[in-house]
Amino acid sequence: MxxxxxxxxxxxxxxxxxxxxxxxxxxxxxxxxxxxxxxxxxxxxxxxxxxxxxxxxxxxxxxxxxxxxxxxxxxxxxxxxxxxxxxxxxxxxxxxxxxxxxxxxxxxxxxxxxxxxxxxxxxxxxxxxxxxxxxxxxxxxxxxxxxxxxxxxxxxxxxxxxxxxxxxGRSPRGAVFLDRDGTLVVERGYLADPDDLELLPGVPEALRDLAAAGFALIVISNQSGVGRGLFPLARVHQAMARLRTLLRARGIELDAIYFCPHRPDAGCDCRKPGAALLERASDDLGIALSRSFMVGDKLIDARAGHNAGSRGVLVRTGYGRDEERANPGPGMAPPERVFDDLRDASRWMLAEAEAAGLA
Ligand SMILES: [Mg+2]
Incomplete structure (x- = not known):
């Protein structure tokens, strides 16, 4: 902003x-x-x-x-x-x-x-x-x-x-919920230094086109390194600030960032594949979940979208290639689509939105 x-x-x-x-x-x-x-x-x-x-x-x-x-x-x-x-x-x-x-x-x-x-x-x-x-x-x-x-x-x-x-003030609009590491930026394990944040190729173009079509751009991130004591909460904000700055320099403004700081065993409902953060964003920002997509490089990303009533998409950047071969688990819906990267995924989402008369 x-x-x-x-x-x-x-x-x-x-x-x-x-x-x-x-x-x-x-x-x-x-x-x-x-x-x-x-x-x-x-x-x-x-x-x-x-x-x-x-x-x-x-x-x-x-x-x-x-x-x-x-x-x-x-x-x-x-x-x-x-x-x-x-x-x-x-x-x-x-x-x-x-x-x-x-x-x-x-x-x-x-x-x-x-x-x-x-x-x-x-x-x-x-x-x-x-x-x-x-x-x-x-x-x-x-x-x-x-x-x-x-x-x-x-x-x-x-x-x-x-x-x-x-x-x-328009009627609820669709969002593209975006995982951060391995989807928007290069996956580096637990990101130690915010200055190491590096956008993946094609990300600015994809986000620009999605924003121009009226989608809200909302980052949904699991940051369990905080709960595990690997880095302080302030470090997450520094990295998110760096992400905002990198994108702003390319003419892109994120609508919001939500992240879960808890350990995986904490039993919270905000950690993906839980849908709580997508639902919170929907309440806060007037997002129609049924017209939204969640894109990420892990099966839990796609599943979080699915759990929120949105459409789940996997990208092959980050951990995506390994995740594509992994078994989603019993009773778990696989991603609706798999693409090489966010740029490819964005073309499909734009075409889907246009076909539905939403963009
Ligand atoms: Mg990721």
């Missing part, structure tokens, strides 16, 4: 938004900060907009800010051609809004995040904002510095994605 943070609307009290917005840069989103309220804590990841530089030079999907000045925040959003306004709100701040502030809130697709301690007051005061557009920050202590692994960062990222998907 491309995100403008309207720094001048965020005071010291809005520390959750300050930290979480800066941390979105650590997850590979493009974060511009300005005008005003420089993110001293944000380090080199956030691009600061110097005073006097016209905002119209920047292009953003969303503008983030605080409750204190929705008109100026929305105006910053209009200048950058953002579609979504996402504010951290408190009942006292909203109570001070005048008619123009309320008009500004409605001038973009708006959503809000609220401290848990403010929830009751907002329920009473925030009816005119649309309660379904409000969500809560985490109950955890705020991060001391921008932290990709903090619960608030996750909440803000999902709130941004959800608002963008709802703004798009």
């Amino acid at each position: 491309r995100i403008l943070v309207h720094g001048a609307s965020l005071g010291e009290r809005e520390f959750r938004m300050r930290r979480a917005a800066a941390a979105l840069a650590l997850r590979g989103h493009q974060v511009f900060w300005g005008p005003g309220g420089a993110p001293s804590e944000a380090g080199g990841e956030v691009r600061e907009i110097a005073p006097g530089i016209p905002l119209s030079r920047f292009e953003a999907d969303l503008v983030l800010g605080g409750a204190r000045d929705p008109l100026r925040t929305a105006y910053a959003g209009w200048r950058t051609r953002a579609h979504v306004l996402l504010l951290t709100l408190d009942a006292g701040g909203v109570a001070r809004w005048n008619a123009i502030d309320h008009w500004a809130w409605n001038s973009l697709f708006a959503a809000g995040l609220v401290e848990e301690t403010e929830a009751d007051a907002m329920r009473r005061a925030g009816g005119s904002l649309g309660l379904e557009r409000l969500a809560l920050w985490s109950a955890e202590a705020p991060a001391a510095e921008p932290d990709a692994t903090h619960a608030d960062t996750e909440i803000l990222e999902r709130a941004c994605e959800r608002a963008l998907a709802r703004h798009r």
